[in-house]
Amino acid sequence: MADHTREIRDIRLVVLDMAGTTVADGGLVEQAFAAAARHLGADPDSMLDHVRATMGESKISVFRHLFGEEPKAQEANRAFEAAYAELVDGGRVAALPGAREAIEALTAQGRTVVLTTGFARPTQDAILTALGWRDLVPLTLCPADAGGRGRPYPDMVLTAFLRTAAAEDVRQVAVVGDTSYDMLSGVRAGAGVVAGVLTGAHDTDALRAAGATHVLGGVAELPGMLT
Template identity: 70%
Template sequence: MTDISLVVLDMAGTTVADDGLVERAFQAAADGQGVEAGSPEHQRMLAHVRATMGESKISVFRHLFGAEENAQQANLDFEAAYHRLVDEGHCAALPGAAEAIAELRASGRKVVLTTGFSRATQDRILDALGWQSVADLTLCPAEAGRGRPYPDLALTALLRTGTDSVRELAVVGDTGYDMLTGVRSGASVVAGVLTGAHDRERLLADGATHVLGSIAELPALLLAG
């Protein structure tokens, strides 16, 4: 696909192993709001967290906890817990991710890493992996206007990299919200990977043009013919 010049990649679940870190950090946020682990209310909230993987975390907490003060505190508790898990070593690149990014960039394509986390959490992950320079650009929702499932992250990546057309854009992620972002941005390639939150059926239902086993398969798709 020689017409693809910009590849927008999700982080957790796509290029970075999640291994339940989001759910573990959410437990800290729920605890801080007095939601008892294992209770029906907790299970309802956890189901929403799973369904909306990829969305800006503060948006998720606004939905779950209502008042802005509660949402902001939940977000702070979530970030503190997630940072602690990262600092303890529970953060790793998915197999083949760094190599795939390097191959795409070596071919002349630009790569942008996006996330539903805050900039502080995104930087914590990048630092833990030694990925400060792995991509041409990194973006979080606050730097784009709105997070997923809106097209803002992908379109901001396009504008910031000087890409000429949305037809030159590929959007790749592990969640239905990543797929919706790709579709709404007009990307030619909207690729789902099966290493994260959502299954093939969800990815296809939300608009995936391709479903890959992992990010390691992406260069073969984009560099073919």
């Protein structure tokens, strides 16, 4: 159910997260992380709490925290991407209910939609291809497209703002995601709307604590909220 606790501004650019927000995760991120940890001879169970807490962050950043030195972190990241790609190829990825329709409705309202992710570009492209979304939006961004830092930094939101030129002011941007890091990236970018959805990693309290201005049951509620 939409939460209209703050006046909606003239939103012209909508920056949408993928896994957990528009794309059903179904535990695939955790499965791929476990595969990567086992590849490096580590116990995945000892790492899952950190993985869950940092959902939405650039995956290479997570591996740098877990494994430290760069060569090992890069190896873990490659193993993660390979495991996730295998799950995608196996038909394990699906759009969340109403996600495509919401994106099409936002576009029909005259807003520009950009899809962002913490995954590397090959994984993002594999998901977009599997869903038939390659031509759904004018721009998709991964951390490497925006300087490499990923969330919770505002870089991808600000890159979307600059590259689309869809908005005149960052307050005309809405950032939507399912994690605390999505919310932080929106707050740090100065977005007028920072909306959390309850279809992914974090609950209402976590989203609010990270700065969510609105909390929705799912992305399907977004077009109605912005009108």
